[in-house]
Amino acid sequence: MADEGLSAGAVARRLGVAVTTLRTWHQRYGLGPSGHVPGHHRRYTTEDLSRLEVMRRLTAEGIAPAEAARWARYAPEEPPTSAAARAGGGFAIPVGRAGPAARGLARAAIRLDVDGMREIMQRAVTDEGVVSTWDHVLRPVLAGIGERHMATQRLIEVEHLFSRTATEVFAAVPRPHGGEPPRVLLACSDEEQHSLPLEALAAALAADGVGSRLLGARVPPRALSDAIERTGPTVVMLWSHAPTTAHVGQLVALLEAPHRPVLILAGGPGWTAADLPPGVVAPSSLADALQLTKAWAKPTD
Ligand code: B12
Known part of the structure; x- marks a missing residue:
């Protein structure tokens, strides 16, 4: 020069x-x-x-x-090189052996490309259904975001925009209407903020014609028991993503409720199987939770 x-x-x-x-x-x-x-x-x-x-x-x-x-x-x-990034050493979100949709989604996420993320998520829901979208497209990226965040203490903005977009896409799955009031209640345990898995379940149920009430994040014990008393659900799922929010007392309160739900599910990696009170069921996956919930969500009277 x-x-x-x-x-x-x-x-x-x-x-x-x-x-x-x-x-x-x-x-x-x-x-x-x-x-x-x-x-x-x-x-x-x-x-x-x-x-x-x-x-x-x-x-x-x-x-x-x-x-x-x-x-x-x-x-x-x-x-960083893109090869190093793919191996987890750069800025890319590692998605393991996940397919092209998850890879594209991870790339859109890192660019904070909200339209790109929404388009990929919506297309997957339409083409593959909610369960497959969760397991094969969203979940690998969520796990990758968690991994990169742990390693770098960065990417919170990516995590937030990604979660927000997934929330919107799940909420856009049409809900059944005009039939019986919903018999399913979905809630996070007290102080638990990881509501996305429940949002996925609500969307999967809706796609199969089953309505639900989604209370979402951070549901205190009193609010949960009030909701149960007022709506009489047959199925309740309480989600905990980490041991700090796995309040077994909240499950015990469900078992002792005057209108005890027929099926009480403890969802999420926060719960320890050995600590669960008898009568509480821990599903192993979204598909499992969907199947169990649908089996008991039918009107009993
Ligand atoms: C998105 C996210 C958030 C979002 C949540 C947004 C939302 N609306 O849900 C926000 C930003 C709010 C958040 C906040 C926090 N988070 Co966060 N978060 C995540 C992230 C990236 C994804 C969570 C997720 O949805 N995972 C879904 C899948 C990927 O989880 P999974 O374990 O494989 O789940 C399987 C089983 O549970 C099973 N299963 C069994 N039964 C059922 C039933 C159903 C219905 C389904 C769907 C599945 C299922 O199948 C699942 C797969 O489908 C994770 C990383 C990760 N690896 O999960 C961190 C992660 C969970 N968060 C973490 C932390 C520490 C936090 C914060 C404490 C951070 C902070 N300092 O503020 C806070 C607050 C937590 C709280 N009190 O609740 C840690 C938890 C560590 C731990 N075990 O204690 C993680 C693991 C990140 C990390 N590696 O450090 N987080």
Whole structure:
């Protein structure tokens, strides 16, 4: 490169990107020209160019621009490669042996591409149904997000947007209406925030014509018993994702309720089988929970 540096047009041509893209990278992410030649616009130096090469490569691999720019600014000599990322060492969300839909979803998630995520999730629900979408498309990505978060303490924004989008897609599955009031009550235990698995179950039930009441996250014992008294469900599922929210007392209260539900399910990895009171059933999967719930959700009188 000549000593006086490169113009924006020349850099754009070398990188194969538009001049407007360069301008955006400059204005939003501080990846601008640092050289200065009197009487000229600022010029891109060799260092600027190598930063921009990192930026171009990482964004082309699907890494979010802000994230790519952080690498480009601070570690241009050691950017992650997409192969390293797939192996779990970079910015990609590892999805193991999951199929193309989960891979595409993971890429859309890391880019915070909300439309892309919604489209993939919706298409999977339409083509494969809720259970398969959960097991083969969403769950691998959720587990991958959890893994990357543990390793890096990052990606909370990805986790939130992903969860929100999944919530919307599950909620959009049409609910049965016009028949009997729902006999199924779905609730997270007190202080439990991981409601997505219950949202998946509500959507799967709806797709099979079974209605439910979904109380969602953090249901205190009193609220749960009030809801049971007022709605008389035949099936109740209480979800706990971690031992800290596996309040066995909440299950005991269900067993002792004046209108005891016929089937009490303890869902989620928070519960320990040995601690479950007799009469409580722990499903092993969404499909299992769906089958059990449907069997008991029919009117009994
Ligand atoms: C999304 C997410 C969140 C979202 C939840 C959004 C929502 N609306 O649900 C938000 C941001 C709220 C969240 C918050 C927190 N989270 Co969080 N979260 C996750 C994440 C990424 C996915 C959760 C999920 O849905 N998993 C579903 C599948 C993937 O879980 P699974 O264990 O394979 O489940 C199987 C079985 O349970 C079985 N099964 C048995 N019965 C049934 C019945 C049904 C109906 C179904 C569907 C399945 C089923 O099949 C399932 C698979 O289908 C996980 C990572 C992970 N690996 O799960 C962390 C994770 C669960 N969270 C974790 C933590 C620590 C937290 C926080 C405490 C963080 C914080 N410091 O604030 C908080 C609050 C937790 C609380 N008090 O409830 C830890 C839990 C560690 C632990 N065991 O104690 C995890 C494992 C992440 C990690 N690796 O550290 N989280």
